[in-house]
Amino acid sequence: MQFEPIQDEYWENRDSYSEFLDIYCEKCGTHIALYQKDGPGELRRMYVDRIHAPEDIKDNVSAQIDLTCKSCNRLIAT
Numbered sequence: 001m002q003f004e005p006i007q008d009e010y011w012e013n014r015d016s017y018s019e020f021l022d023i024y025c026e027k028c029g030t031h032i033a034l035y036q037k038d039g040p041g042e043l044r045r046m047y048v049d050r051i052h053a054p055e056d057i058k059d060n061v062s063a064q065i066d067l068t069c070k071s072c073n074r075l076i077a078t
Contacts, residue, residue, distance in 0.1 A: 025069040
């Protein structure tokens with residue numbers, strides 16, 4: 001499956017740089033999400049609108065969600 005980076009009005013402020021990161025559970029190794037990280041440096045926070053897969057996370061655009069591993073129920077992020 002091919003994913004296109006999201007380029008919004010802040011694209012140039014983030015050095016016009018994006019990369020896709022596969023996020024895995026640290027405990028059991030299950031794939032959690034495909035995330036578009038913008039700008040250089042380490043990943044410090046994730047935004048719901050930058051999650052490309054899976055669809056159930058991508059479509060949940062509420063103000064607060066808990067990201068948990070479906071395999072071991074470990075809390076990944078809030």
